[in-house]
Amino acid sequence: MDLALIPNGVQRCSLKVFVPWMLLWLVILAGGLLSAFLCFYKGLNQTNMNHHFAFGLWIVFDLSLIALGAGAFFSGFLTHIIGEVFIYPYVEDLKAIINAAVVIGFICYSAAIAMLGVDIGQPLRGWFIFWHANVHSMLTEVSFCITAYLGVLTIEYLPLILSNRKLNEIRELNIFGSNLHHAMALFAAAGTFLSFFHQGSLGGLFGVLFARPFAFREGFSIWPWTFFLFILSSIAAGPSFTLLCVWIAQKVTGKELVKRSVFTLLAKISGWLLATYVILKILDTISWAYGVVPRAGLSFMDFYEGPYGVWLIVAEIGIFGIIPAIILITPRLRERNDLLIVGALMNITGIVLNRFVFTIQTLAIPVMPFGKFMSYFPTWQEWGIAMGAVGYGILVFSLSYRYLPLFPQEAELNPIRVLGKAVTDSGIVKRG
Amino acid sequence: MQFSRRDFIKFAVGGLGGTLLSPLPWKLMDDIAIWTQNWSWVPVPARGKFSTIKSVCTLCPGACGIEVRKVGSRAVKIEGRSDYPVNQGGICPLGMAGLQILYNEGIRWKAPMKRVGPRGSKRWREIAWDEALDELATRIKGLRDTGNPEKLAAIDGNQPRSTMALLVRRLLDAVGSPNYLVMPRGEDTHAMATFLMQGGRGPAAFDLENTDFIVSFGCGLFDGWGAPGRMLSAWGEWARNKDRKYLIQIDPRASNTASKADQWLAPFPGTEAALALGVAHVIIKEKLYDREFIQNHAFGFTDWRDAQGIEHKGFSRTVLEKYSPEIVERITGIGRGVITDVARKFASARAPIALAGRGKGLLPGSVYESMAIHALNALAGRVNRKGGVLIPDDLPLASWSDVQHDPVAMDGLTRERVDRAGTQRYPFTGSLIQKFTEAINSGHDSPADTLLLCSANPVHTIPDGRSFARAMAKIPFIVSLSPFMDETSMMADLILPDHTHLEKMVDIVWPTGIQYPLYALSQPVVQPVYRTKHSGDVIISLAKGIGGAVAGSFQWTHFEEALQERVRGLYDSGKGRITYDASEPVRKGLATKGSVSSPYSSFKTMWEDIREHGCWYIPSHSFGDWSDVFQTPSKKFEFFSTKIEVALKAYSKGKSFNDAILQLGIGSKGDEVYMPHYEEIKPGAKEREYPLLLYPIELINLASGWIGNPPFLNKTLFDHQLREDDLFVEVNPKTASRFGLKEGSKAMVISPKGELRVRVHLFDGAMPDVIFIPVGLGHTAYDRYLKGKGVNPHEIIDQAEDPLSGQPVWWNTRVKVRRI
Amino acid sequence: MFPFVFEWGWDAGRLIFMGLLYLVLGVISLGLLYAFVKTWLQLRSPRRK
Amino acid sequence: MKKEDRTQGTRYGMVIDLDTCTGCGVCSVACASENNVSVLYDESDKTRNITWMQLYMVTNGKGFPETEVVCIPRPCMQCDNPPCVPVCPSTATRKDPNTRIVSQIYTRCIGCRYCMAACPYQARSFNWFDPSFPEGMDRYLSPEVSPRMRGVVEKCSFCHHRLMRARAKAYADGRRDLKEDEYIPACVEACPTKAITFGDLNNPKHRVSELVKGPDAFRLLERLGTEPKAYYKSTKGWVRRMADNYLSGEFKGRG
Incomplete structure (x- = not known):
């Protein structure tokens, strides 16, 4: 039925499979929308957040999504700036996933912004951040940058959408799409700038909390060290997340969508960045433990109590930091498919854990000497919205995959055979 | 015209651009922002003219001065008055939250109600005031017609001595029922102890402001005891003064008061009397007591011989024999060294005072314990002295004309009270709500037919209130005058809701613990919010409805008139002061003997001023002649209470004395039963089972x-x-x-x-x-x-x-x- | 965000922040403008394909 | 950014004498009553209810019978270096340059709660619910303070409307400056023990400026650098120690 929309030279499953698949995620998205409605209608009492846990699951999710979405800007940066302006030998491999990276980025950022819209107590006044902007607030910087960057992502996404077979037939759109594509280096540059700052500001968000010794960091000029660590960790996690998404897409579709060398490249980038990050993170932790902490009159172990024990830091830096870094930078290890995936997965787990720690543990630790350690568990509405974001992401990705030429190498890697002969120019061949 | 795809795109792009450039989106955003500021479900306080009105908080017998800020006709804030002698600016949290009592629709009766469902079913019918009063009057008339006026009983929670309390009591008196019960209070115990040792029925008055050493045997001095406004402002003053008082708090728990005290002692609960006597032991043994006072004004201190020539062991010898620090340490758990130390400090202080009581003093305590603690005051010679326990001067309030008793009433008043208070069994107690409950629960039919509840919620506030609730179920007709839908009024048959404290004028005669004569008068701060009626007016209307001699005893048209009639006495006395200057605290006046003459030349102007300022007081104490101070048979302070002796002798007439006092719950023997002593109260349950x-x-x-x-x-x-x-x-x-x-x-x-x-x-x-x-x-x-x-x-x-x-x-x- | 919103002050922090912001937004707008204009020009030109 | 000269102008602050405070809670009730603070059905949920003046109870940690308790009333600390102000993205909270009072503009607040994460004193409360008052109680609401809507953060304002009231009165009397006790917040006025002193810390004639100099004066979490203008006083060493975090052996206070 939707044959006419499917890109040239590739095969897609039948609607009988596709529709139920979509319905599943649609239901999950609907759950998210219901939760969002409840939060809008009844207020944030629908969550388990409170005065102590001013931020909860959503902020953890937002930070994680934005960190993972960094694959888009970093791939874009490598492809369009390093690859075209300078010379980058692996640019062809990058071009194989740049579309996917953009779509993933778009999904992550749009979902994050939507979640933030629910998270604030007065969503209808959300635009006050822009209107009455306080330029000294890291959150202002984050808001401006992610909003603008979502615009950039949309612009980057647009040529891909316009290259849909049907849309591409419209001359105006065709021309417009290719013109946008020509200017892509410009957008990638703007995107890189924006991303750099908001990834950093997200780290700054916590690093500047000088009255929260757990989060507070010294730094360079107005930027606390977390500013740079967040940038580094996001570009370390982004490619791994892209890798993982593509790998999952391969498993779900049962097709090889990109060459193995693409995975290797992503793993290599991710691995070296992660390794750098982990070293700096360890240095940061040590200097924090010997600087900020004793100056606040506290000792390292004062921050690890109850469910937020010292296992968290071991897990975050040790297990999910050092190990994946080793896996991803060691050619022998990353060549093994299973280890490659485990490495990427551990990498992003570590980064998500980092965002979790900065959000939740910062708030769980009482600063007042007579305060109490708090713990928090989200309500179903909070989970609903978080899962809704996942559902939304899979929906958009599935649609993009089905109807857009997401993977330039797909056709080449999966030649359609009619009577045993490879066919390159026909739209679809029904499977037997 | 052909509308091409191209045209469509142009139209869409142009339209979008045009809209974005128009003021429309900005206007919409602005409107949305304004809407979020004015959600219809967020209350918007009405504006109006600001004003303030002075009154007195009558939520407890403390009588703190309050000033209420109003906007239009609404009261919006309560503040303490610094121009009021009791509290000098502060009030307690309950008083501060008073508006939540006034305006709380969920807890107030909004009109007279008649029960329609079964008792406790919470089904009510709103009725007219006339109908409600008629029904009650008819019922009481019925009781009188059948010759059973005593079957009308009242439980009164109004402040003792207040005009409201007097009025309720007068109603019962005129109807012919002796069954006027009051809610028990800590003050009753003090009053009884001073009555037994000093004679004279009056509240205890403590000149705390002029002491320099306080031993509080369990009073939560800063936890709501006495008049909280007074206590807290007094504490503030002490805490800021470098040469402040020494405070010893005796408390089984580190209460706020204990933590503020200079010394905290924690004897086993219920052994405070032994501790006091242990202290007395050291004082006596080391001869640290006030010899002048003991010699001239005390009876029963040394051994003595009575008219029959029988030798009696004096208080001093008894204490020396039975309350050595070693023994007391075993009883109380307080080290002997500490006891000795406390005794020496107490005796060497310039103006020490010992206070008996528990917590806020809302519930009665133990009489022997109170006596033992008061004995310390006597030993230190702190009775009727500046900074000591004062024998309160009477307020010169005028009395009403005598009650007219018709034969029915005369007959009714000869019957025994249901609670047997005041009989030989409970000779010193005025009212025993627990015994009232017991009598109803133990008999087949309730001895009370109609129960009147005023300003009280005994189901919730008295120990073992469940028994009281059971008794209520047996009383045929219950009328509640409570303004609140409390536990007790929920079980009533007829509700005649009173105003709340901010809607009515009532008085408090001698706020609890205050050491100088003070008459506090509240005034309505706002118009009644609901269809409620002042309980005083209800009582007067009721009496008129009953008619005959009962009506004759209530000659007033409304409550204020009855109240004014009493206040006239204040004017007639020619004494007193109405305004208060914070720079001239009352405690200074208490140093001097004498009184203050009033500048008023007409009652009317004085009344207006009392109404406006909420008080009349004499900032001094008369410190009468020693010969009038003690109204005991011996005309002295009695360590050996002759009043107890007379009462016990009368009770034991015809029975074995030892059996008789055992029946009274007294475990000691011999002369000790007439003297302050430690009486171990054995709980009913076994320690092994209930540890x-x-x-x-x-x-x-x-x-x-x-x-x-x-x-x-x-x-x-x-x-x-x-x-x-x-x-x-x-x-x-x-x-x-x-x-x-x-x-x-x-x-x-x-x-x-x-x-x-x-x-x-x-x-x-x-x-x-x-x-x-x-x-x-x-x-x-x-x-x-x-x-x-x-x-x-x-x-x-x-x-x-x-x-x-x-x-x-x-x-x-x-x-x-x-x-x- | 704009000089006419009343928190606006001409301090350095604000100028740097807003300057960079508007610069980036400007770059993005320029890119878009380029695409639009070029598309428009190409559509107007008679050359097909 | 220009560095603020804190010795200039008015710096309103308060000193709470913990030796005098008995923990009666009047300040808290007076504050709630003065400022139209809403009431939850479950006020025991301290993580969700709204109290501008919050009481904390601390003990000296000693066993019976050496235990001591002290209550610490905690208004907004009105920090001179407020952690909450620079983080607010929509400029909804500011430190007034003339009074140094940290204000909160409810109609500007978008409810992101970043300020709450920044404040170590838990002095800020978020309206998780629509403001509610038990039935009939909207009748005592004061028009001087606007009730807050759901979804915004609120906090102690040092009863800013009272400052306005006092200024209006002074203006009517033809005065420019306020007398020492002319403007005091509701909690200060209500404290029955007069444990709270309020005034201009920069004015040497005001009692507060003298009180904060004593050896017993301290602030909560002083070493974090928030520079609170709500001071405390206690002669008890353990209380002063309780006010901040110290590594072992670091606290050298007396008493």
Whole structure:
């Protein structure tokens, strides 16, 4: 039925499979929308957040999504700036996933912004951040940058959408799409700038909390060290997340969508960045433990109590930091498919854990000497919205995959055979 | 015209661009922002003219001056008055939250109500005031017509000595019923102890402001005791003065008062009398007492011989023999060295004072204990002295004309009270609500037919209120004058709702504990919010409705007239002061003997001023001649109470003396029964089965009297006191670990009377083996902000009976805990 | 965000922040403008394909 | 950014004498009553209810019978270096340059709660619910303070409307400066023990400026650098120690 929309030279499953698949995620998205409605209608009492846990699951999710979405800007940066302006030998491999990276980025950022819209107590006044902007607030910087960057992502996404077979037939759109594509280096540059700052500001968000010794960091000029660590960790996690998404897409579709060398490249980038990050993170932790902490009159172990024990830091830096870094930078290890995936997965787990720690543990630790350690568990509405974001992401990705030429190498890697002969120019061949 | 695809795109792009460039999006955004500021469900306080009105808070007998800020006709804020002698600026949290009592629709009766469903079904019909009053008058008339006027009973929670209390009492008197009961109070115990040792019925007055050394035997001085406004402002002054008072707090728990005190002693609960006598022992032994006072003004201190020539052992020898620090240490758990030290400090202070009581003093205490503690005041010669315990001067209020008793009334008044208070069995007690309950519960038919409840909620506020509720079920007709939908009025048949304290004029005669004559008068701050009626007017209308001699005893048209008639006496006395200057605190005036003459030349102007300023007082004390001070048979301060002697002799007439005093609950023998002594009160339950003691505590920020706790006060409770609907009990960590209890554990506290579901707060400051439980929550009535929150310890109090007074002992219930 | 919103002050922090912001937004707008204009020009030109 | 000269102008602050404070809670009730603070059905939920003047209870940690308790009333600390102000993205909270009072503009607040994460004193509360008052109680609401809507953060304002009231009165009397006790917040006025002193810390004639100099004066979490203008006083060493975090052996206070 939707044959006419499917890109040239590739095969897609039948609607009988596709529709139920979509319905599943649609239901999950609907759950998210219901939760969002409840939060809008009844207020944030629908969550388990409170005065102590001013931020909860959503902020953890937002930070994680934005960190993972960094694959888009970093791939874009490598492809369009390093690859075209300078010379980058692996640019062809990058071009194989740049579309996917953009779509993933778009999904992550749009979902994050939507979640933030629910998270604030007065969503209808959300635009006050822009209107009455306080330029000294890291959150202002984050808001401006992610909003603008979502615009950039949309612009980057647009040529891909316009290259849909049907849309591409419209001359105006065709021309417009290719013109946008020509200017892509410009957008990638703007995107890189924006991303750099908001990834950093997200780290700054916590690093500047000088009255929260757990989060507070010294730094360079107005930027606390977390500013740079967040940038580094996001570009370390982004490619791994892209890798993982593509790998999952391969498993779900049962097709090889990109060459193995693409995975290797992503793993290599991710691995070296992660390794750098982990070293700096360890240095940061040590200097924090010997600087900020004793100056606040506290000792390292004062921050690890109850469910937020010292296992968290071991897990975050040790297990999910050092190990994946080793896996991803060691050619022998990353060549093994299973280890490659485990490495990427551990990498992003570590980064998500980092965002979790900065959000939740910062708030769980009482600063007042007579305060109490708090713990928090989200309500179903909070989970609903978080899962809704996942559902939304899979929906958009599935649609993009089905109807857009997401993977330039797909056709080449999966030649359609009619009577045993490879066919390159026909739209679809029904499977037997 | 052909509308091409191209045109469509142009149109769409142009339209979008045009809209974005137009003012429309900006306007919409602005409108949305404004809308979020003015949501219709967010209340917008009405504006109006600002004004303030002065009055007096009558929520407790403390009578603090308040100033109410109004906007238009609404009261918006209560503040303490600094131009009022009692509190000098401060008030307690309950008083501060007064508007939540006035305006709380969920807890107030809005009109007279008649029960339509079965009792307790909460089905009511709104009726007219005339109809309601008619019904009650007819019923009382019926009782009188059948010759049973005594079957009308009243339980009165109005402040003692107030015009309201007098009026209720007068109604019963005129109808011909002796069954006028009052809600029991700590003050009653003080009054009884001073009566037995000094003679004269009057409230106790403590010149705390002029002391330099206070030993408080359990009074929560800064936890709501006495007039909280006065106590807190006095404390503030002491705390800021470098040469401040020395305060010893005796308390089984590190209460706020104990922590503020210079020294905190924690004897086993109920052994305070022994501790006091241990202190007395050292004072006597070391001859540190005030010899002049003891020699000239005390009776029974040394050994003496009576008219029959019988030798009696004096107080001093008894104490020396029986209360050595070693013995007292065994009884109380307080080290002998500490006892000796306290005694020396007490005796060497310039103006020491010893105070008896428990918590806020809302519930009666033990008479012998009060006497033992008061004996310390006598030993130090602190009776009728500046900075000591004063014998209050009478307020010169005019009395009303005598009650007209018709034959029915005369006959009715000869009948015995249901509670037997004032009989030979309870010779010194005016009213015993517990015995009233017992009498009703033990008989087949209730001896009371119609019960009138004024300003009281006994189902909730008296120990073992469940028994009272059972008794209520047997009383054929119950009328409540409560303004609130409290537990007791929910069981009534007829509701005649009173105004709340901010809607009516009432007086408080001599606020509790104040050491100079003071008459406090509140005035209506706002118009009545609902169709309620002043209880004073209700009583007067009722009397008129009953007619005959009863009506004749109530010659007034309304309450204010009756009140004014009394106040006229203040004018006639030619004394007193109405305005107060904070720079001239009353305590200074108390240094001098004498009185202050009034500048008023007409009653009318004086009345207007009293109304406006809310008080009349004499900032001095008369310190009468020693010959008038003690109204005992010996005309002296009696360590050996002849009043007890007479009463016990009369009671034991015809029986064995020892059996008789055992019946009275007195365990001691010989002359000791007439003297202050330590009387061990044995709880009913066995220690082996119930290893812990339940000790109800009172918090200043938790209303524990008949007023339900307002929501603002819930804000101030810690989450280790109340969490969701669970009340926390304080348990010493050692005790807790013995019973497997942890912080926040849920547990049942079980006494022979019942069980309470609580949670546990581990508190180092709690005495081991004692469970401390706050009083005031556990309501089964009121609104959802109060109902079902916490539990009411009164429900499981396994009350013993205090010897002599017959009042319940509520701090001595044995319990066990079970973790759930 | 704009000089006419009343928190606006001409301090350095604000100028740097807003300057960079508007610079980036400007770059993005320029890119878009380029695409639009070029598309428009190409559509107007008679050359097909 | 220009560095603020804190010795200039008015710096309103308060000193709470913990030796005098009995923990009665009047300040808290007076505050709630003065400022139209809403009431939850479950006020025991301290993580969700709204209290501008919050009481904390601390003990000296000693066993029975050496235990002591002290209550610490905690208004907004009105920090001179407020952690909450620079983080607010929509400029909804500011430190007034003339009074140094940290204000909160409810109608500007978008409810992101970043300020709450920044404040170590838990002095800020978020309206998780629509403002509610038990039935009939909207009748005592004061028109001087606007009730807050759901979804915004609120906090102690040092009863800013009272400052306005006092200024209006002074203006009517033809004065420019306020007398020492002319403007005091509701909690200060209500404290029955007069444990709270309020005034201009920069004015040497005001009692507060003298009180904060004593050896017993301290602030909560002083070493974090928030520079609170709400001071405390206690002669008890353990209380002063309780006010901040110290490594072992670091606290050298007396008493």
